[in-house]
Amino acid sequence: GTQLAIVRELGPLAYKNRTNMEPWPEGTWVQEGELVRVPRYGGDRFERVDENGETTHFAIFMDHEIIATIDPDEFSALNDIR
Secondary structure, three states, X not given: OXXXXXXXXXXXXXXXXXXXXXXXXXXXXXXXXXXEEEOOOXXXXXXXXXXXXXXXXXXXXXXXXXXXXXXXXXXXXXXXXX
């Protein structure tokens, strides 16, 4: 199945050449708050359980792992996750 995620934060190395820290020529094409498609088995995944027993799932992906941005308005079923 398709795996979707909301970008919560971009790290300081995102979309930069790791050798010289120059931005990629393509620029930063993913912004915080956007809905993106991510690899099913990629990223570093973990969960956090709060004091009420609620579990929140997180994943950290490298910039080159992001497959595409998704327009949630194109998918009515996604409107509740924004």
